Amino acid sequence: MAKVSIPREQIVTGSLPSICVVCGAEASHRRFPGVAAPSLAWILVSPLLGLVAFWTYILFAGKDSGKAGLPFCDRHRNYWTRRAWIIVLGFVVLVALITMAILIAPPEAAGQQPAGRQNPPHWLFGVLGCWMLLFLPTFLVVQLSAMRPTGGNRQVLVLSGVHRHFAAAVTSESG
Numbered sequence: 001m002a003k004v005s006i007p008r009e010q011i012v013t014g015s016l017p018s019i020c021v022v023c024g025a026e027a028s029h030r031r032f033p034g035v036a037a038p039s040l041a042w043i044l045v046s047p048l049l050g051l052v053a054f055w056t057y058i059l060f061a062g063k064d065s066g067k068a069g070l071p072f073c074d075r076h077r078n079y080w081t082r083r084a085w086i087i088v089l090g091f092v093v094l095v096a097l098i099t100m101a102i103l104i105a106p107p108e109a110a111g112q113q114p115a116g117r118q119n120p121p122h123w124l125f126g127v128l129g130c131w132m133l134l135f136l137p138t139f140l141v142v143q144l145s146a147m148r149p150t151g152g153n154r155q156v157l158v159l160s161g162v163h164r165h166f167a168a169a170v171t172s173e174s175g
């Protein structure tokens with residue numbers, strides 16, 4: 001696990017070494033050229049929205065992108081896509097549950113109950129609570145253990161959790 005700054009230009013022009021970002025093996029696929037787009041630079045400005053935007057992009061990024069993009073081997077070509085499904089779907093379900101809980105069980109209804117005769121909370125809150133207990137740790141583990149962008153500026157994209165062979169190849173080429 002290493003951290004590396006990749007010049008955005010190298011992602012766009014496809015001049016990165018053909019070494020899998022995740023495992024350091026021979027990479028025959030290039031994917032996700034959009035991670036080089038400056039529009040994704042606001043990942044750091046709004047962490048939560050940036051995260052969801054990033055994983056949503058990964059989900060809809062399509063198959064191999066030709067020359068441009070990050071190098072992945074056969075085994076890891078769907079590395080980001082698999083994680084994107086977990087994170088985006090989990091987040092969508094969370095937002096949907098919160099919305100339903102607000103719409104179906106308005107909190108002011110509790111105040112209209114006579115004292116001492118409070119109804120039990122709506123079952124939706126139970127589901128919501130369980131989902132949060134399930135999804136939040138999963139989200140944290142998937143997000144923090146994954147090879148992922150953690151920073152950058154107009155010139156470079158910083159990737160964390162990359163294989164050291166990939167990091168070494170990028171660093172020796174640009175330096």
Ligand SMILES: [Zn+2]
Nearest residue numbers: 020023073076
């Ligand atoms: Zn690999």
